[in-house]
Amino acid sequence: MDPNVSFEVRFWDDDRIKVGDGEPEFVLSFKTKNALARTFGDGFLGFGESYMDKEIEIEGDFRVLFNLGHRIDFGNQSLTLMEKINFALLFLRNQNTFSGSRRNVAHHYNLGNDFYQLFLDETMAYTCAYFHTPEDTLEQAQLNKFEHICRKLMLKPGESLVDLGCGWGGLLIYAAQHYGITGVGATLSQPQAEFAREKIRRLGLQDQIEVRHCDYREVSGKFDKLVSVGMLEHVGKKFIPTLMKNASLLLKPGAPGLIHSIGNDTPFQDDPWTMKYMFPGSHVPALEQIIHDLAENRLTILDVENLRYHYALTIEHWLERYEQNFDEVCKRFDERFARQWRLYWWVSTTSFVHGGNRLFQVLFTNGLNNELPLTRAHLYRDA
Incomplete structure (x- = not known):
C-alpha cells in the first residue's frame, strides 16, 4: 500500500x-x-x-x-x-455468430446517436484519439488520429479503402476529403450507418464512399488499403482469426492494412461486469494473439505502436463531457444506467494509466511488399 x-x-x-x-x-x-x-x-x-x-x-x-x-x-x-x-452461460449466449453479433452490437451502439453526441466530439469518433500535446482539443486529437492512420496506410488519390467497423464514418470521410480515396465502410449498427450516410450525402461524397449496414464477414471485393479501428476487441476471441482471414481476402497482394485495437501485453481474463453490462461478446486480446493470427494468414507485420496513454487522455475528455450531461442521461434512461456508464469511464481511464489496458496499432501487408518506404519519415512530415 x-x-x-x-x-x-x-x-x-x-x-x-x-x-x-x-x-x-x-x-x-x-x-x-x-x-x-x-x-x-x-x-x-x-x-x-x-x-x-x-x-x-x-x-x-x-x-x-x-x-x-x-x-x-x-x-x-x-x-x-x-x-x-453464470459467466459461462453469458459467454455462450453472447457468441459472435451472425445473429449474435447483431444483438451484441445493438446492446451498446444502438442507444441512439443523440446519446453518443452527449460526450463525443464533432467527428463522432468513439475510439482512442492521438494527441500531439496534452493541450489538444478532443476534436483536434481525433483528426490527428485520422491523419496518423492515413499516413501509416500511405493513402493516395484514387485508391480504394475498406473500413471494417467504420462506426459513424469519421475516418472514411476524412480519407475521402483529404486523400481523395474511394471506399466502403461496414457497421452492424443501423443508427451509425444512417448517420454516416446522411453526413456523406451532406458533404457531397456519395460518389466516393459508401457505408453499408452489414457484418464485416459480408464485405467482398479487392481493395488497395484496409483499416479496422476499434472493432477487433468486439469480434470475440473465437472470431479474431476470421477477421484476419477476411483482411487477407479483401486486400490486394502486398497491400497495407491497419488494426487499431485495445489489447493487453499478456493474456488477461475478461471482466464479467464489462461483458455483462457494456460489451457482451467482447474479448480484449493479448498482443501475441493479434500477431499470431495475422501471421497465420500471411499478413506480414510492419509496425506496432502502443498508444496506451493517448486513450487515457481521450477518456478523460469523454468523462468530463459525460459528467456535464449526467442528469440528461438519467432523464433519457435511468440513474442506474447513468451510474453504469460513469463507472465504466472511471475504470477505463485508470486502467490505461495504471492497469493492464493497452491500445495497439498494428500495421501489416498482405504478403511481402518490397516497395515500401525504408523509414517512417512519412509519418511525421510537418506533424
Missing part, C-alpha cells in the same frame, strides 16, 4: 476505517452489508452492480481508489462457483 495515500472506508452501521494520515483522498462507503459481501465474494462484478444500485458510493478522487484496485489486481479476484456458471 502506498504510504502517502490517505482514504476512509465507511460502513452501513457508521463504523469507519481510516488509512493514512491527513485528509482522505477518497471515501468509499458500503451502504449495505450485501454490498460488502458481493464485493468480496464476486469481485468487480459485485462491486459494479452494488455501485449501480447505489449500495456503494465514492466521494473524492475516484482515480486514487481505482489505481489502488489496479495495483492489487482486484479485477482478477476469483468468482464464486455460481458466478462462474
